[in-house]
Amino acid sequence: MVAPLSYWHDSLDPGDPDVRRPPLGGDRDADVAIVGAGFTGLWTAYYLLRADPNLRVVVLERETAGFGASGRNGGWCVADQAAPLAALERAGGPGGAAAMVHELHRTVDEVGEVAEREGIDCGYAKGGALLFAASETQLARLRKRLEDHRRHGLGDAYSLLTAQEVDGIVHAAGIRGGLFTEHAAALHPARLARGLATAVERLGGVVHEGTAVRAIEPGRAVTDHGTVRAEVVVRATEAYTPSLEGHERTILPIGNFMIATEPIDDATWAGIGLARRELFEDTQTLLGYGQRTADGRIAWGGLSAPTWWRSRVPPSPMAAPHVAERLRRLLVRRFPDLRDVGVTHHWGGVLGVPRDLRPGVGLDRGTGLAWAGGYFGQGVAASNAAGRTLRDLITGTDSELLRLPWVGHRSRPWEPEPLRWLAVHTVTTLARVHDRVDARR
Numbered sequence: 001m002v003a004p005l006s007y008w009h010d011s012l013d014p015g016d017p018d019v020r021r022p023p024l025g026g027d028r029d030a031d032v033a034i035v036g037a038g039f040t041g042l043w044t045a046y047y048l049l050r051a052d053p054n055l056r057v058v059v060l061e062r063e064t065a066g067f068g069a070s071g072r073n074g075g076w077c078v079a080d081q082a083a084p085l086a087a088l089e090r091a092g093g094p095g096g097a098a099a100m101v102h103e104l105h106r107t108v109d110e111v112g113e114v115a116e117r118e119g120i121d122c123g124y125a126k127g128g129a130l131l132f133a134a135s136e137t138q139l140a141r142l143r144k145r146l147e148d149h150r151r152h153g154l155g156d157a158y159s160l161l162t163a164q165e166v167d168g169i170v171h172a173a174g175i176r177g178g179l180f181t182e183h184a185a186a187l188h189p190a191r192l193a194r195g196l197a198t199a200v201e202r203l204g205g206v207v208h209e210g211t212a213v214r215a216i217e218p219g220r221a222v223t224d225h226g227t228v229r230a231e232v233v234v235r236a237t238e239a240y241t242p243s244l245e246g247h248e249r250t251i252l253p254i255g256n257f258m259i260a261t262e263p264i265d266d267a268t269w270a271g272i273g274l275a276r277r278e279l280f281e282d283t284q285t286l287l288g289y290g291q292r293t294a295d296g297r298i299a300w301g302g303l304s305a306p307t308w309w310r311s312r313v314p315p316s317p318m319a320a321p322h323v324a325e326r327l328r329r330l331l332v333r334r335f336p337d338l339r340d341v342g343v344t345h346h347w348g349g350v351l352g353v354p355r356d357l358r359p360g361v362g363l364d365r366g367t368g369l370a371w372a373g374g375y376f377g378q379g380v381a382a383s384n385a386a387g388r389t390l391r392d393l394i395t396g397t398d399s400e401l402l403r404l405p406w407v408g409h410r411s412r413p414w415e416p417e418p419l420r421w422l423a424v425h426t427v428t429t430l431a432r433v434h435d436r437v438d439a440r441r
């Protein structure tokens with residue numbers, strides 16, 4: 001087993017230029033400076049340039065486009081958000097939660113349409129997602145989720161499946177039932193991120209890699225290579241935000257790890273199912289999420305949530321062999337036919353968790369500072385909606401997007417250390433213990 005940045009980076013389009021884009025070469029002026037070339041930064045640049053090709057848009061990336069969570073995630077393009085629906089309803093008023101989720105349903109299609117339009121070969125397949133339950137506790141959790149959605153006018157979001165109906169989609173051991181949503185697509189995240197960076201350049205945007213921004217201030221993004229002066233500066237740094245001056249407690253970086261199997265032969269796939277490349281999730285508290293990749297592997301992650309003292313993100317590539325082994329064991333428990341299938345890749349990444357679990361997107365017109373993020377483990381689709389929302393905020397275009405309940409939202413800051421580490425570590429340890437007890441039952 002090797003530990004590259006991720007399996008996805010190891011399987012980029014052969015045509016993907018494996019060279020770093022040049023760093024910023026001194027001071028320059030722009031209309032919009034975007035810090036971070038993950039999905040949030042790149043979608044924002046993409047939609048701004050589509051709206052107004054004359055805008056001077058400069059993206060500043062410390063490493064390479066797609067280096068962060070955007071290049072390493074599970075490739076679940078789904079409408080879920082960690083934010084409780086009730087909180088969205090409180091923020092947006094009656095219908096606010098449904099408006100948000102329905103926008104994310106549309107977003108799943110939008111991502112596929114852009115990939116198609118821009119010729120991004122990211123293996124997009126809208127086969128839906130299946131959340132399965134292997135215990136009464138998990139089944140109860142799924143029922144509660146369904147009821148919660150129905151209560152908020154989202155009866156169309158999920159349908160409850162019996163064990164037999166689940167078996168019609170995937171033959172997994174020990175399953176008692178599940179929830180299915182059609183609003184979900186599997187994709188290759190690094191190919192999407194890299195393809196977007198190229199699309200941004202094609203539209204006239206500039207992407208500087210190897211350019212760390214030290215400070216974001218009204219009207220400028222300051223780097224060791226020079227300063228970009230711009231009317232609007234967008235912070236799109238998600239889990240890495242605490243490394244920016246003044247943002248130490250804005251968001252909490254939490255780790256997450258994945259494995260990928262070797263390609264699985266057709267006969268074994270016939271026994272497993274997932275014929276439409278449906279995404280699948282094991283509904284533990286520290287859940288496991290998987291996809292059948294376009295090249296016939298299983299990419300499978302979750303089951304852990306490490307956090308670090310003072311929110312210091314460890315260097316990449318990231319690995320946690322004990323988590324990889326836990327992931328392999330659960331995968332084989334669900335799919336015994338995979339017993340002899342090798343695991344070729346193991347990697348980790350960091351997701352950004354806001355204190356109130358609610359992502360936000362906004363622009364302070366007084367300072368010209370804009371932000372988007374706090375998606376927790378659900379940023380693939382949400383970052384696209386955030387990019388379109390930032391486009392409308394920055395270009396001053398009124399739209400329905402601007403009335404969604406996450407617009408203008410900023411979470412309160414996390415507690416200082418040692419409280420922060422202790423509290424989060426305790427919660428995640430309890431979750432792991434809970435899952436173990438549940439599995440033994």
Ligand SMILES: Cc1cc2nc3c(=O)[nH]c(=O)nc-3n(C[C@H](O)[C@H](O)[C@H](O)COP(=O)(O)OP(=O)(O)OC[C@H]3O[C@@H](n4cnc5c(N)ncnc54)[C@H](O)[C@@H]3O)c2cc1C
Nearest residue numbers: 036038039040062068069070073074076213349378379380
């Ligand atoms: C293992 C894992 C699995 C996940 N699975 C899913 C999933 O299946 N579905 C889903 O919806 N979500 C998933 N997520 C979450 C999702 O990947 C993120 O929410 C999303 O990619 C965030 O995109 P972003 O552009 O905001 O952040 P990132 O992709 O992290 O991009 C931030 C970028 O900013 C750069 N940067 C940071 N600081 C600076 C600086 N000072 N100067 C310049 N550049 C800087 C970083 O190098 C990075 O490239 C997962 C996350 C992880 C880690």
